[in-house]
């Protein structure tokens with residue numbers, strides 16, 4: 735079956751997609767009756783072409799490509815308001831977690847995507863010392879994304895208020911941090927997945943994992 739999107743694009747419905755997302759996220763997406771309570775409370779909905787309720791609808795309809803390309807995947811700050819408001823107990827945030835991973839695994843997101851670059855740098859820092867200092871992390875991120883001046887004003891204000899420390903002490907028990915990363919790798923995650931939680935979610939079982 736083909737379905738037309740609001741932009742007039744044709745996409746073949748994939749009935750396995752809904753089940754896949756339901757199992758991986760642990761969310762009963764089939765119960766969604768489009769009340770839009772999630773969308774009405776979502777702080778980023780106004781910036782998204784595909785809002786929370788609509789993304790769940792895309793999943794229900796099996797429109798894999800549309801759902802995996804939705805801009806909301808990369809706008810959601812995981813506030814969980816959608817989960818608190820949904821009368822059917824659906825956390826759109828958990829659905830989005832799974833869709834992000836599937837989107838990366840399907841190659842729909844460039845590897846230099848800001849979120850992926852940030853995750854990689856952040857987790858590499860955590861794996862080394864158990865903590866990261868904000869300023870070096872920010873500088874590495876700026877160099878990697880080549881967006882040196884983006885949010886520069888905000889960064890300077892934070893720097894003046896001492897919100898961007900240059901150094902941080904690592905955690906005392908670094909062996910425990912290494913053990914956690916090893917446990918994830920031993921559970922079957924590749925080195926890329928250990929450094930990239932979105933990719934790990936793509937292959938995780940029900941519940942959303944990380």
Ligand code: SF4
Pocket residue numbers: 772775776777778779786809810811812813814815816817826827
């Ligand atoms: S968790 Fe994400 S989708 Fe849900 S309300 Fe918050 S920002 Fe919106």
Ligand code: SF4
Pocket residue numbers: 765766767768769770771772773786787790819820821822823824826
């Ligand atoms: S609040 Fe729940 S039932 Fe209502 S549209 Fe959102 S996901 Fe669907």
